[in-house]
Amino acid sequence: xxxxxxxxxxxxxxxxxNEIVFDFAKKGYxxxxxxxxxxxxxxxxxxxxxxxxxxxxxINGVKVLRSPVFPRKSGKTIPLALNYLSFIFFSYFTVLFxxxxxxxxxxxxxxxxxxMALPGLWVKKRQKIPLxxxxxxxxxxxxxxxxxxxxxxxxxxxxxxxxxxYAKSDIILVSSKSFKESITxxxxxxxxxxxxxxxxxxxxxxxxESNLELPKLPEGFNIMFAGNVGxxxxxESILEATKNTKNENINWIIVGDGRRLxxxxxxxxxxxxxxxxxxxRYPLETMPHFFKKADAMxxxxxxxxxxxxxxxxxxxxxxxxxxxxxGMINGEGNELINDSNCGYAVPAGDALxxxxxxxxxxxxxxxxxxxxxxxxxxxxQNNFAKNKLFSQLDLLFKKLNKQN
Numbered sequence: 004x005x006x007x008x009x010x011x012x013x014x015x016x017x018x019x020x021n022e023i024v025f026d027f028a029k030k031g032y033x034x035x036x037x038x039x040x041x042x043x044x045x046x047x048x049x050x051x052x053x054x055x056x057x058x059x060x061x062i063n064g065v066k067v068l069r070s071p072v073f074p075r076k077s078g079k080t081i082p083l084a085l086n087y088l089s090f091i092f093f094s095y096f097t098v099l100f101x102x103x104x105x106x107x108x109x110x111x112x113x114x115x116x117x118x119m120a121l122p123g124l125w126v127k128k129r130q131k132i133p134l135x136x137x138x139x140x141x142x143x144x145x146x147x148x149x150x151x152x153x154x155x156x157x158x159x160x161x162x163x164x165x166x167x168x169y170a171k172s173d174i175i176l177v178s179s180k181s182f183k184e185s186i187t188x189x190x191x192x193x194x195x196x197x198x199x200x201x202x203x204x205x206x207x208x209x210x211x212e213s214n215l216e217l218p219k220l221p222e223g224f225n226i227m228f229a230g231n232v233g234x235x236x237x238x239e240s241i242l243e244a245t246k247n248t249k250n251e252n253i254n255w256i257i258v259g260d261g262r263r264l265x266x267x268x269x270x271x272x273x274x275x276x277x278x279x280x281x282x283x284r285y286p287l288e289t290m291p292h293f294f295k296k297a298d299a300m301x302x303x304x305x306x307x308x309x310x311x312x313x314x315x316x317x318x319x320x321x322x323x324x325x326x327x328x329x330g331m332i333n334g335e336g337n338e339l340i341n342d343s344n345c346g347y348a349v350p351a352g353d354a355l356x357x358x359x360x361x362x363x364x365x366x367x368x369x370x371x372x373x374x375x376x377x378x379x380x381x382x383x384q385n386n387f388a389k390n391k392l393f394s395q396l397d398l399l400f401k402k403l404n405k406q407n
Contacts, residue, residue, distance in 0.1 A: 004404055005033045010112035011090050011119040013038035015049055020112035028065050036067040039090045042074040070094040087116045094122040107404050110135045117142035120168045133403050136172040141185055144309040181312030181335045201316040202389040203323035210291045218282050220296050223252040224365035227297035230317050232261035237305045243354035245279045251362050258293050260284040294324045299364055303331040306351035322383035325376045331357045345379035
């Protein structure tokens with residue numbers, strides 16, 4: 004079976020779709036990737052890439068067609084808009100002149116921006132093949148939540164565009180069960196929408212021995228946050244929780260970086276917080292070894308409606324590592340942590356409750372901690388194991404191809 008995989012982001016950028024592509028290629032699928040020149044997350048082209056070169060390459064046996072783009076740079080409005088628009092513009096010509104093969108299915112990994120799905124619509128129309136859309140971010144909800152654009156012509160235009168994308172898709176996969184309600188409102192009630200959640204990367208499931216020298220964690224009960232230090236993660240509330248636990252022998256460890264890192268460092272110094280430590284960014288393959296050193300893991304998102312229907316992928320990574328999870332998050336992510344009995348989740352922005360749960364977890368007996376850790380791993384294996392999810396996707400592709 005021949006599949007065209009479309010996403011603005013692909014290896015060496017780290018996204019879930021990479022694993023689908025390489026795993027399914029090993030299964031015997033003939034996969035071609037249409038993507039952009041890699042420049043996420045730092046905003047500049049990866050080493051060895053520029054605007055003009057490497058328009059076509061083979062990675063792990065997979066043919067990759069790259070459309071030129073303007074790099075996202077700092078991520079501010081104008082360069083980011085140019086980045087998004089340039090992918091659409093140049094991908095149009097890629098679809099017209101560089102796609103020589105006939106495919107059976109076009110599969111789109113739709114992150115931000117949702118417009119990255121447009122080349123998928125063009126291929127579907129030209130080749131008269133089914134389109135599978137994997138929605139990992141809701142538009143225009145995400146724009147409304149994270150930018151100054153709350154309503155008006157731009158939001159209305161994006162809403163109409165997204166409705167068209169949904170309408171033209173044969174099957175829509177959603178990474179969060181809560182996405183279904185939003186998408187259903189934008190398309191026909193007969194549209195096939197299936198739950199296809201995130202999974203943990205292999206490094207968290209098949210942990211290998213490492214000789215890497217990692218920073219030593221301080222004495223005490225260590226709660227670790229791993230990932231992007233951005234606006235969405237609500238570090239204002241995390242700092243409040245840090246302050247509330249400064250006399251409880253609890254440390255808050257930050258592994259990662261992002262646009263708010265310098266602000267965070269300034270706040271730590273300004274507030275004289277001695278129980279929060281920033282370790283910086285480390286490669287993905289080191290994360291299981293960091294997690295092993297931590298007593299509990301932290302996930303947080305702001306109190307914004309769209310985040311209440313979002314499940315951060317780090318929850319699956321934490322579960323696969325068999326870790327206790329503390330969450331300051333609304334909606335489905337909150338329910339996931341509490342229902343699996345692998346930790347405690349409090350409402351988004353509730354720093355006081357997070358502090359209390361942190362203290363509670365720090366005082367659990369070793370037996371109680373082991374029970375929570377086992378619950379995390381068991382829940383992951385039963386609900387998010389990659390082999391189960393990929394088997395589900397494999398059956399979906401075969402069924403769709405047979406119908407076509």
